[in-house]
Amino acid sequence: MSNLIEKQRSILDFTLSSLMRRKAKNISLFLVYSLVVFVLGSAMFFTQAMKREASLILKEAPEMVIQRLLCGRYEPVPLDYLERIKNIRGVISADYRLWGYYYDPAAGSNYTLMVPRNNPPARGKIVIGNGIARNRMLYREDILSFRGYNGINHNFEVDDILSSESELVSADLMLISEEDFRDFFGLSPAAATDIVATVRNQKELITIANKISELLPDTRPVIRDEMIRTYDSVFDWRGGILIVLISMAMLSFVIFAWEKASGLSAEERREIGILKAIGWETSDVIAVKTYEGAIISFFSFCTGLLLAYGHVFFTSAFLFAPALKGWSVIYPDFRITPYIDPYQVVVLFLLTVVPYTAATVVPSWRSAIIDPDSVMRL
Amino acid sequence: MIRLLDVRKGFNLAKPNEYIAVSGVTLTIEANRVTVFKGPSGSGKTTLLSLIGCMTRPTSGRIELMDNLPLINGILRDNGETNRLEVTSLPERFLTEIRRRLFGFIFQQFNLIKGITVLENIMLPSYPLGRKHGFVTERAHALIDTFGLGARASAKVEWLSGGEAQRVAIARALMNDPPVIIADEPTAHLDSKLSVEFMEIISGLKNQGKTIIIASHDPLVFEAGMIDRIINVRDGMLYGSGT
Numbered sequence: 001m002s003n004l005i006e007k008q009r010s011i012l013d014f015t016l017s018s019l020m021r022r023k024a025k026n027i028s029l030f031l032v033y034s035l036v037v038f039v040l041g042s043a044m045f046f047t048q049a050m051k052r053e054a055s056l057i058l059k060e061a062p063e064m065v066i067q068r069l070l071c072g073r074y075e076p077v078p079l080d081y082l083e084r085i086k087n088i089r090g091v092i093s094a095d096y097r098l099w100g101y102y103y104d105p106a107a108g109s110n111y112t113l114m115v116p117r118n119n120p121p122a123r124g125k126i127v128i129g130n131g132i133a134r135n136r137m138l139y140r141e142d143i144l145s146f147r148g149y150n151g152i153n154h155n156f157e158v159d160d161i162l163s164s165e166s167e168l169v170s171a172d173l174m175l176i177s178e179e180d181f182r183d184f185f186g187l188s189p190a191a192a193t194d195i196v197a198t199v200r201n202q203k204e205l206i207t208i209a210n211k212i213s214e215l216l217p218d219t220r221p222v223i224r225d226e227m228i229r230t231y232d233s234v235f236d237w238r239g240g241i242l243i244v245l246i247s248m249a250m251l252s253f254v255i256f257a258w259e260k261a262s263g264l265s266a267e268e269r270r271e272i273g274i275l276k277a278i279g280w281e282t283s284d285v286i287a288v289k290t291y292e293g294a295i296i297s298f299f300s301f302c303t304g305l306l307l308a309y310g311h312v313f314f315t316s317a318f319l320f321a322p323a324l325k326g327w328s329v330i331y332p333d334f335r336i337t338p339y340i341d342p343y344q345v346v347v348l349f350l351l352t353v354v355p356y357t358a359a360t361v362v363p364s365w366r367s368a369i370i371d372p373d374s375v376m377r378l
Numbered sequence: 379m380i381r382l383l384d385v386r387k388g389f390n391l392a393k394p395n396e397y398i399a400v401s402g403v404t405l406t407i408e409a410n411r412v413t414v415f416k417g418p419s420g421s422g423k424t425t426l427l428s429l430i431g432c433m434t435r436p437t438s439g440r441i442e443l444m445d446n447l448p449l450i451n452g453i454l455r456d457n458g459e460t461n462r463l464e465v466t467s468l469p470e471r472f473l474t475e476i477r478r479r480l481f482g483f484i485f486q487q488f489n490l491i492k493g494i495t496v497l498e499n500i501m502l503p504s505y506p507l508g509r510k511h512g513f514v515t516e517r518a519h520a521l522i523d524t525f526g527l528g529a530r531a532s533a534k535v536e537w538l539s540g541g542e543a544q545r546v547a548i549a550r551a552l553m554n555d556p557p558v559i560i561a562d563e564p565t566a567h568l569d570s571k572l573s574v575e576f577m578e579i580i581s582g583l584k585n586q587g588k589t590i591i592i593a594s595h596d597p598l599v600f601e602a603g604m605i606d607r608i609i610n611v612r613d614g615m616l617y618g619s620g621t
Contacts, residue, residue, distance in 0.1 A: 279478030
């Protein structure tokens with residue numbers, strides 16, 4: 001047993017000196033490898049953290065939202081639906097919501113306009129998200145002018161700016177009074193954007209949704225779990241696009257690694273021949289090459305992962321944010337809460353370390369099985 | 379004693395470039411003697427050394443080892459042998475073990491590993507044996523002192539002169555204290571003075587009881603006083619005192 005440990009120790013010693021001998025090759029491998037892990041790791045951490053962030057926010061979302069459809073498209077809901085929904089057994093409360101989108105040509109951005117249920121701003125006043133304030137350089141008491149549905153300009157005085165804590169959802173948000181909302185969009189006083197409902201028993205959510213669909217066939221009840229799933233798939237899709245692009249980088253890396261790691265130089269082949277001639281076994285030579293691959297892989301993986309962690313959670317993924325956050329041109333500016341999914345880290349490890357180590361070992365094995373007498377003819 | 383029985387070695391068999399390097403060699407090499415294979419380039423000397431040193435297998439024929447067998451007790455036991463071992467049919471791992479324990483090789487080009495120190499190069503053959511690091515270092519330093527390389531122990535081998543590199547190669551061959559030393563054209567890259575020095579070292583090894591087998595066409599080697607036997611090789615066959 002102690003022989004085996006001494007042997008592995010000696011082989012490891014030789015491996016380290018081998019790595020030091022080929023500094024330029026190994027450093028370039030380390031840098032490219034770390035870069036690939038960094039890019040993949042950043043996409044992974046970012047997507048996961050965003051999904052988690054969105055699901056945390058959605059926990060506060062209403063249990064059920066009821067929308068009206070016309071020709072399969074969204075349509076404002078008549079307010080008389082509200083009473084009919086309230087009368088369904090199991091529904092504790094129901095309320096209407098007023099919200100919509102506005103495209104601001106001056107900033108080239110889409111905003112979300114909303115009437116808050118509690119403490120709405122006074123008429124003529126507006127509360128804006130941090131992103132809008134930043135984008136249009138607005139402060140309290142500044143005047144914002146928007147063109148309404150009928151072409152008439154509406155002026156709003158900035159009453160407050162939303163805090164940055166909730167910026168993921170509030171960057172492009174504007175809060176106004178109900179009267180201003182209806183005037184601005186030309187929405188009838190007898191209609192609302194949608195209806196939100198709460199139920200007594202969570203297990204009955206689907207049953208109640210079905211009852212609403214039967215009672216009001218032109219409506220579509222959306223329950224919170226469905227919203228969470230939609231958000232998940234949206235972020236998965238965004239992450240997926242990035243991962244497709246990154247896969248190309250990954251493929252280039254594999255080719256690079258194969259070329260660098262597998263293309264044993266004449267010098268390396270000669271060394272393998274010498275080692276075999278002086279009594280090293282094929283397995284000893286493979287052990288050296290495996291250790292070499294594993295050491296480079298491991299350190300590059302750790303470095304790439306640490307850099308990705310810093311990039312995503314300390315700099316809020318400044319390199320990827322425009323591609324992955326929101327769909328508006330107003331990008332939220334907030335610190336992502338660190339969250340790591342161990343399963344994904346393991347997958348990333350297997351996708352990088354294993355192929356690289358294999359790329360190192362296979363050609364070494366092919367060189368190591370040659371007859372040692374070839375070294376006599378060098 | 380090492381015995382070769384009708385040994386033949388061919389390369390690229392059944393191909394247009396087929397080449398027979400050793401043809402029907404029968405030979406006995408006595409222990410504790412210095413034997414020299416003498417012959418021109420391409421005569422088959424190096425192939426003979428490779429066959430004797432278990433670096434390659436013959437195409438046909440048998441090679442038997444009869445001395446120092448306790449060093450490879452495990453292999454003997456596995457093969458049910460006691461006083462001799464036929465090596466040509468052994469699997470690669472056994473050949474490696476025999477090479478490691480019984481033979482020390484000195485190559486024509488020295489074949490030292492560049493980028494690592496003299497000390498590390500000398501220690502290399504002992505790594506697969508799993509000996510204690512302290513013991514290995516001590517033995518390597520003793521060899522370094524024996525060959526007057528003390529000041530160069532931590533120098534990289536590419537910085538050495540031809541004579542120094544040759545001595546490192548000899549020290550490496552002796553690292554596992556093998557009973558047989560095989561040297562292929564050991565003086566090919568040395569001037570006359572260094573060649574004489576090399577032969578003095580060989581003389582010392584002979585006095586220690588080592589079996590020395592050298593392939594050379596250098597008169598300084600085969601005319602040296604300590605040579606016990608010269609075997610002429612030409613076209614893969616032995617002439618003169620071949621058997």
